[in-house]
Amino acid sequence: MLGSRFPPFAQHRGASVRLLALLAVTAAVAGMGCGDAPEAPDHVARVGEQHLRPAEVRAALASLPDGADSAAARRQVIRQWTTEALLYREAQRRGLADDSAVSARLEASRRSVLVNALVGRLYDEAADTFSTEAMRTYYQRHRQALRLTEPYVRVRHLSTAAAADAETARRRLRRAGGQQQQDTADTTWAALTRRYAADTSRARRLAERLRAEPSLFADQPGVGEQLAALDPGEPAPVFRAGGRFHVLQLVERVPAGTVPEFAWVKDEIRRRLLLRRRKQTYARQVERLRSQARASGALEERGQ
Incomplete structure (x- = not known):
């Protein structure tokens, strides 16, 4: 890879995707016992009224590398889903959602998922295309910083x-x-x-x-x-x-240490420009929200 690494801020998107994936699984399990569910004759696993469907298993297996044992992985996905579903049912039976400490943690998780989902949405709204001229300008200004590290x-x-x-x-x-x-x-x-x-x-x-x-x-x-x-x-x-x-x-x-030609690093330059644009979009949106909250009296920051 090239000389720089994205700062932790840049990982918002990946974290958002992982959190939303976990949320989707949790939400699916959470539907058990909350009313009648539609018939699902094509399910591959069932716990109570909650069904795991083939399409969900296929989605979970989509990222398997070539040569991996897909049959074993499929069994593991189903086993993990049923285990979590059974544990969730037991947690519900014991009334753990009414425990104040558990409730606080659930609310904190919900808040974190929503914040990360918003950041992901802001990133999606930022344009991800750049002109060749803009990319070449970046290259000329940062050629030395783009030296190959491998x-x-x-x-x-x-x-x-x-x-x-x-x-x-x-x-x-x-x-x-x-x-x-x-x-x-x-x-x-x-x-x-x-x-x-x-x-x-x-x-x-x-x-x-x-x-x-x-x-x-x-x-x-x-x-x-x-x-x-x-x-x-x-x-x-x-x-x-x-x-x-x-x-x-x-x-x-x-060899490592070489100043690259533009064609070698076009993808890296595009990633860096996109990161910069996303950070700018994030900063503008946060400042807009702060200004609106101050104007309406909704924001207090004591000791600032």
């Missing part, structure tokens, strides 16, 4: 289910030439990805530009280990990882 690489990588296909793709890529014949190699690579890659669009995207090496194959550690041992040019021998056969070539490696 190596960046451009790679050609595809995976396929058949070892013979991987060997054929590697052989053709090797014949296409090294760094002195990039145009030929790029043309060959486009054809190879179209014919052999399990994920054609990803294989093409990886070859288009430089990317941070440590995070490039974070979800495929076997591929990352092979990449770390490569020098630019020669494709690695075909290897197997994650149940597939892989073709991997390091095209270029740029």
